[in-house]
Amino acid sequence: xxxxxxxxxxxxxxxxxxxxxxxxxxxxxxxxxxxxxxxxxxxxxxxxxxxxxxxxxxxxxxxxxxxxxxxxxxxxxxxxxxxxxxxxxxxxxxxxxxxxxxxxxxxxxxxxxxxxxxxxxxxxxxxxxxxxxxxxxxxxxxxxxxxxxxxxxxxxxxxxxxxxxxxxxxxxxxxxxxxxxxxxxxxxxxxxxxxxxxxxxxxxxxxxxxxxxxxxxxxxxxxxxxxxxxxxxxxxxxxxxxxxxxxxxxxxxxxxxxxxxxxxxxxxxxxxxxxxxxxxxxxxxxxxxxxxxxxxxxxxxxxxxxxxxxxxxxxxxxxxxxxxxxxxxxxxxxxxxxxxxxxxxxxxxxxxxxxxxxxxxxxxxxxxxxxxxxxxxxxxxxxxxxxxxxxxxxxxxxxxxxxxxxxxxxxxxxxxxxxxxxxxxxxxxxxxxxxxxxxxxxxxxxxxxxxxxxxxxxxxxxxxxxxxxxxxxxxxxxxxxxxxxxxxxxxxxxxxxxxxxxxxxxxxxxxxxxxxxxxxxxxxxxxxxxxxxxxxxxxxxxxxxxxxxxxxxxxxxxxxxxxxxxxxxxxxxxxxxxxxxxxxxxxxxxxxxxxxxxxxxxxxxxxxxxxxxxxxxxxxxxxxxxxxxxxxxxxxxxxxxxxxxxxxxxxxxxxxxxxxxxxxxxxxxxxxxxxxxxxxxxxxxxxxxxxxxxxxxxxxxxxxxxxxxxxxxxxxxxxxxxxxxxxxxxxxxxxxxxxxxxxxxxxxxxxxxxxxxxxxxxxxxxxxxxxxxxxxxxxxxxxxxxxxxxxxxxxxxxxxxxxxxxxxxxxxxxxxxxxxxxxxxxxxxxxxxxxxxxxxxxxxxxxx
Numbered sequence: 001x002x003x004x005x006x007x008x009x010x011x012x013x014x015x016x017x018x019x020x021x022x023x024x025x026x027x028x029x030x031x032x033x034x035x036x037x038x039x040x041x042x043x044x045x046x047x048x049x050x051x052x053x054x055x056x057x058x059x060x061x062x063x064x065x066x067x068x069x070x071x072x073x074x075x076x077x078x079x080x081x082x083x084x085x086x087x088x089x090x091x092x093x094x095x096x097x098x099x100x101x102x103x104x105x106x107x108x109x110x111x112x113x114x115x116x117x118x119x120x121x122x123x124x125x126x127x128x129x130x131x132x133x134x135x136x137x138x139x140x141x142x143x144x145x146x147x148x149x150x151x152x153x154x155x156x157x158x159x160x161x162x163x164x165x166x167x168x169x170x171x172x173x174x175x176x177x178x179x180x181x182x183x184x185x186x187x188x189x190x191x192x193x194x195x196x197x198x199x200x201x202x203x204x205x206x207x208x209x210x211x212x213x214x215x216x217x218x219x220x221x222x223x224x225x226x227x228x229x230x231x232x233x234x235x236x237x238x239x240x241x242x243x244x245x246x247x248x249x250x251x252x253x254x255x256x257x258x259x260x261x262x263x264x265x266x267x268x269x270x271x272x273x274x275x276x277x278x279x280x281x282x283x284x285x286x287x288x289x290x291x292x293x294x295x296x297x298x299x300x301x302x303x304x305x306x307x308x309x310x311x312x313x314x315x316x317x318x319x320x321x322x323x324x325x326x327x328x329x330x331x332x333x334x335x336x337x338x339x340x341x342x343x344x345x346x347x348x349x350x351x352x353x354x355x356x357x358x359x360x361x362x363x364x365x366x367x368x369x370x371x372x373x374x375x376x377x378x379x380x381x382x383x384x385x386x387x388x389x390x391x392x393x394x395x396x397x398x399x400x401x402x403x404x405x406x407x408x409x410x411x412x413x414x415x416x417x418x419x420x421x422x423x424x425x426x427x428x429x430x431x432x433x434x435x436x437x438x439x440x441x442x443x444x445x446x447x448x449x450x451x452x453x454x455x456x457x458x459x460x461x462x463x464x465x466x467x468x469x470x471x472x473x474x475x476x477x478x479x480x481x482x483x484x485x486x487x488x489x490x491x492x493x494x495x496x497x498x499x500x501x502x503x504x505x506x507x508x509x510x511x512x513x514x515x516x517x518x519x520x521x522x523x524x525x526x527x528x529x530x531x532x533x534x535x536x537x538x539x540x541x542x543x544x545x546x547x548x549x550x551x552x553x554x555x556x557x558x559x560x561x562x563x564x565x566x567x568x569x570x571x572x573x574x575x576x577x578x579x580x581x582x583x584x585x586x587x588x589x590x591x592x593x594x595x596x597x598x599x600x601x602x603x604x605x606x607x608x609x610x611x612x613x614x615x616x617x618x619x620x621x622x623x624x625x626x627x628x629x630x631x632x633x634x635x636x637x638x639x640x641x642x643x644x645x646x647x648x649x650x651x652x653x654x655x656x657x658x659x660x661x662x663x664x665x666x667x668x669x670x671x672x673x674x675x676x677x678x679x680x681x682x683x684x685x686x687x688x689x690x691x692x693x694x695x696x697x698x699x700x701x702x703x704x705x706x707x708x709x710x711x712x713x714x715x716x717x718x719x720x721x722x723x724x725x726x727x728x729x730x731x732x733x734x735x736x737x738x739x740x741x742x743x744x745x746x747x748x749x750x751x752x753x754x755x756x757x758x759x760x761x762x763x764x765x766x767x768x769x770x771x772x773x774x775x776x777x778x779x780x781x782x783x784x785x786x787x788x789x790x791x792x793x794x795x796x797x798x799x800x801x802x803x804x805x806x807x808x809x810x811x812x813x814x815x816x817x818x819x820x821x822x823x824x825x826x827x828x829x830x831x832x833x834x835x836x837x838x839x840x841x842x843x844x845x846x847x848x
Contacts, residue, residue: 116525119522126597130149131590140615141612142594144617146591150588156628159622159624159640160622161621162621175204175207176204177209177216178663181658182774182778198615201615208251211250211251216699219719222246223721224704226703226705227703232291238487239284239487241281242284243281243700244669247667255603255604257550261547262279262544264283274486277486284489294401294402295402295408295423295426295427296405296419299426304320309723309724316578316580318577322337325505330581332522335515336522338502340518340520348491350489360670371477381463386433390436393438397435397438408423409424418496425492439452443457494536500516502515524546528543530542557592595609623644645847649712649714655844657696659839662749671704672689672702673686673689674695675688675695680711704721711739751813752815763821770786772835772838793831796830804826813825814832
């Protein structure tokens with residue numbers, strides 16, 4: 001089958017070509033999309049976006065355009081591609097006004113930096129030999145030798161091992177993001193086999209919860225959100241599939257190098273697999289404003305976001321500093337920046353690629369069809385109104401865009417160049433029937449000032465508004481989550497890219513010299529090996545191959561440092577996304593290079609990296625305070641004591657759900673909307689899920705709306721989705737305690753936890769206290785703690801009894817009780833408050 005046909009088939013997808021029913025149980029991440037592409041496919045620009053994917057769109061694709069001499073970089077181009085590509089359309093030059101401005105600006109522009117940087121992070125990764133140490137018995141992995149060497153040089157000794165119950169709680173929270181069950185703790189504590197720790201590490205890494213935990217960390221970096229941000233903050237109904245891709249990648253131990261490549265260029269690398277398209281959700285997660293009237297500026301802003309995110313996340317470089325001027329600290333010039341940005345010059349967002357049909361898609365189809373059938377008459381009437389003014393409405397809509405956008409919008413299609421194609425695709429992507437109603441509204445509400453204003457137009461607008469109100473009656477039928485489509489970044493089936501320029505001061509209206517795709521000169525002398533295909537420029541594949549190369553000095557270092565920070569609270573390089581001069585130097589450069597070089601040797605296996613850390617002596621240490629270490633190494637940079645760490649927002653919420661026994665452990669699927677406080681005032685931006693089971697899903701699956709963060713998570717420093725979030729901040733404020741104490745949902749979980757404790761421990765109160773501590777802290781309560789808690793329970797029972805007798809207090813008893821247990825409701829209510837208090841303690845929200 002022709003490769004281009006297959007690619008376009010996946011991209012535009014005729015619905016009739018998808019064997020959806022047969023693929024309901026298909027492995028999304030390992031199988032081709034099937035027989036899509038065996039029939040002639042439609043070219044995107046011969047049909048409006050709404051038509052693409054419908055059975056009517058059967059026109060054969062137009063031939064792809066080859067890169068022009070101007071836009072094509074000095075790169076390797078295969079003869080086969082040259083022979084198969086068509087004559088390119090001409091590129092337009094900047095306007096005369098811009099050219100004049102360019103001449104003025106060129107004199108002021110700083111000269112590009114060309115000196116090769118000697119920065120430590122740009123030097124090749126070495127494979128250091130572990131240092132010779134005296135305490136050889138402490139060295140369980142090479143990691144330990146690299147940590148122990150500096151300690152012994154300072155005359156310090158590491159801490160003894162943490163007790164087993166503390167260790168399994170620590171390791172489970174780090175690997176899974178939740179607390180372990182008392183049964184899991186007991187099994188590990190009582191395991192006397194010599195490979196008990198190895199079995200624990202392997203069990204943790206084999207669970208799907210490991211992938212969910214690692215996905216949360218990566219999604220922080222990918223600035224993942226289920227909405228676009230900006231004023232309207234529109235829902236992105238398809239992007240949850242990217243989250244699914246990330247979970248699966250970690251659970252299946254996809255090599256990190258491949259993981260990186262697919263997210264940058266999955267559509268080019270895996271054109272016959274749905275997985276490749278979904279992976280580009282990393283690029284597609286940019287904040288977006290569909291109302292932007294300057295589409296040329298929007299293209300620049302999107303390319304800027306992708307460039308900055310890839311630079312920060314994959315390379316640990318603050319390349320964004322070089323957008324407006326040569327980097328003040330690192331030898332990255334403006335030319336370097338815009339050469340890097342040009343790898344993304346031809347990329348467009350496509351949101352209507354048909355997905356393989358599974359349970360989610362079938363359920364969505366069923367709900368959508370019911371809503372569509374119920375509202376068909378209303379929609380038909382609305383369309384009939386728009387049809388009477390469609391030509392004027394479309395012209396009115398297009399004229400609302402700024403001048404440089406209109407140049408492309410009103411240009412005949414046979415004259416489009418690559419830039420025009422991007423603009424017109426963007427216009428089609430953000431235009432709907434509702435967009436055309438602006439013509440009616442503006443004319444009707446102009447009070448005669450609009451030349452098209454008339455009683456007839458006013459009547460049509462009033463009729464349209466009435467129909468819109470009628471639609472609201474069927475709101476509950478419309479599905480709120482899920483989809484049948486994929487969102488991806490692709491090159492629209494064309495290989496020619498718009499030209500890229502250095503912009504004076506980062507202003508896209510002031511172009512200077514034209515640039516070609518290139519890697520930063522300070523980092524490498526390597527040139528991109530770009531091989532265009534019939535459907536794409538091949539630029540991003542070249543970039544992905546360089547970033548994920550075994551010889552790239554940054555990629556492995558940056559990632560292993562992120563994993564180290566995840567386990568120890570601080571990276572070996574503290575500035576985890578800045579390996580430049582302004583960032584911190586590594587505290588243990590030999591350890592960093594050992595981890596990076598071994599990571600590459602192990603085939604970029606993320607699980608093997610985690611396993612080695614989990615089994616190291618440095619990770620096994622106790623976190624007990626040591627005065628000698630506090631004096632000798634106040635910041636604990638040498639790691640003679642295991643660092644304590646406040647749990648992240650999701651770990652707190654999810655562990656409360658686990659403790660209460662209410663967590664829903666379904667893996668994957670569309671995002672959900674749990675209840676929020678009534679005074680949040682989010683309106684239709686937060687419509688609580690209809691299925692009550694969704695309320696207790698892991699926090700990973702809570703809908704991430706950029707303008708409306710989930711309140712409980714926001715209180716504990718959840719990641720901001722506005723840009724790549726490199727490291728979770730830890731703040732301490734009274735609002736956090738108030739959020740846990742006053743939250744109705746947290747109190748409900750405390751009631752459920754109290755019921756669980758009674759069910760599992762019986763009516764014996766000391767046994768109940770032990771069980772409560774086993775659930776929350778992975779240990780039994782001490783005698784002094786039991787004494788304190790028993791006093792609290794007795795005193796609080798008196799308070800509750802007094803208030804209820806006065807009619808001032810409604811008791812809240814444990815929930816989920818079994819065996820028809822008969823309890824004194826007053827004593828039971830006091831016990832619920834005790835459970836709620838213990839669950840809100842520091843020991844619960846810290847990992848030791």
